[in-house]
Amino acid sequence: MAEKKNENFEKDLILSITKALMNVQSSQSLVMTLNSIFKEKMGIDAVNFCMVDYTTGRFKDFVRDWLYVEDQDKHIYLSNIFQQIQTSPNSFILNGRLSSFISSEDEIKEMKAVLNHENNLIYFPIVTEFSAIGIIEFYFRKLDDKVKINQSFLQMLQIVLMEISTAISNYITRSGMATNLNFYDAMKNMAKIIENQYELTYIMPQIGEMIDRFISSQLIYIFFKNANNKYELVWPTNCNNDEVLSLLDQLKADDDVIFSEDRQTSVFPLMNDKELVGAIVASSSIGMLSPSELEYLIELTKQASVTIQRANAYSEILKHATLDALTGLNNRRQFEVRIKQETSQSTRKSTPLCGIMLDIDYFKKINDTYGHAAGDCVLKGLSQIIIKTFREYDIPCRYGGEEFFIILPMTPLDEAVLVAQRLRRIIQETPIDIREAKVKGVSSLYITASMGVNIYKPGETPEEFYGGADKALYEAKINGRNKVVSFRKSSDVVFAPKDKAVISAKVPSKADKKAENVKEQKPAKAKENKTTKTAKKTSTTKTKTTSSKKAKK
Secondary structure (H helix, E strand, C coil): CHHHHHHHHHHHHHHHHHHHHHCCCCHHHHHHHHHHHHHHHHCCCEEEEEEEECCCCEEEECCCCCCECCCHHHHHHHHHHHHHHHHCCCEEEECCEEEECCCCHHHHHHHHHHCCCCCEEEEEEEECCCCEEEEEEEEECCCCCCCCCCHHHHHHHHHHHHHHHHHHHHHHHHHHHHHHHHHHHHHHHHHHHHHCCCCHHHHHHHHHHHHHHHCCCCEEEEEEECCCCCEEEEECCCCCCHHHHHHHCCCCCCCCCEECCCCCEEEEEEEECCEEEEEEEEECCCCCCCHHHHHHHHHHHHHHHHHHHHHHHHHHHHCCCCECCCCCCECHHHHHHHHHHHHHHHHHHCCCEEEEEEEECCHHHHHHHHCHHHHHHHHHHHHHHHHHHCCCCCEEEEEECCEEEEEEECCCHHHHHHHHHHHHHHHHHCCEECHHHCCCCCCEEECCEEEEEEECCCCCCHHHHHHHHHHHHHHHHHCCCCCEEECCCCCCEECCCCCCCCCECCCCCHHHHHHHHHHHHHHHHHHHHHHHHHHHHHHHHHHHHHHHHHHHC
16 A cells, blocks of 8 residues: 555656656746646745856856856865766765665665655766766655655666656756757847837937846947047947957958956957947856857847947938938938928918927837837827827928827918827827737827927027927926927916826727726817817907997097
């Protein structure tokens, strides 16, 4: 009966481990699941995995592979353990004693004698087809009563550990393949940046984000040379590493990479037409780049240099273009041309001319939360909304960044305000597709926009005209955003409800949308009615005043 129970226990353990290894999603989930199983089935208090970095000869954590064993005594101890089990097939270390999975009865008795009730450590090799690649550490005070150490148990344990080794080896292989795919994606995306943008102030943060996601174990910095030939940090916002700054001064144009003395900081040159224009820096306080990471970064830096060179060339060409590369709307240069034309025509023909200055609410938060690629998707999505909302002869322009200006020829102020209100509601209710940005778990965003409206007054300069709309936009921003404000020299009139904009990755249900529409429309309607009543009252007052004047005459 005891043998039967022991056999069932062994089968149950093998089955539990096999099922767990079939559903490996990540190194962290694998380790947590194995810890749970060995705790429940055998009474093992902790299971730890150390992998060997053959480049440095050091041990590192399997889950947090950027964390190395820093304690020298611990490193020496693990090295001795690893050397013993590496050179002795079918072996493991139990409380400092070399033991074998294939043991005689006497050897099994010696194993049991080595065990204590306070602190036990067993080390098993993680092996591939060709060599050992790491160590599994079991720590326990006392094994569960179900565990009966005999030859059958040792053979079962060896089978389980071989399964675990195979799963870890396969996971590492898959991770390497995924890294290669991510590398080629990064190279492709880096080359594609200039399809939408050519300003280096915009391109370099995107390159920084791509490399930072790819080399997650290092801090990434991007520097550019200024007019005085001094390096300035362009991404991220600060660098407090003095060693980085000193290494930059040593960088030369013909270097592929230079290192700090401990090789934990690496500097790669950014080139433009054989001229050194900047540098990409990878730095870590816990480890150096692996050979593969180093090779990846060299190639990524070269691609970044090509992108910079093309961006500079495109910048010169696009100075003479009329459309914005990202949104397809009129660009800033064309905006300045068209607004001069329209203000002149409005003065000459005495026709009304209005303008709407629009700014996306919390756009920086979108970039910071979801990345610049998602920000690009938002800009493109909003541009499509603008194009669909306005008339063919209206002139939508990208003013700069997340700001837009729509020129409305032959449009009085009240109509311009109503159009702006309609646009504001459409923007608020329309999900923006950001799937192109490949943000994990997020396919669309809801955004809001603030707007300032102004009517052109004969005699004004174009700058005064759109400057008034900009001042009205500022009022909309400081009064809660997601508003439309009409510019008046004496005072500003707010036409939109005071609800704040909220960026949300959640796509609301139909019921949520319906409720939001009702909530949105009621205040606006009330406001419009109030405005209409005020207008009627003003009109009546004017009539009475005119009649009174006629009577006096």
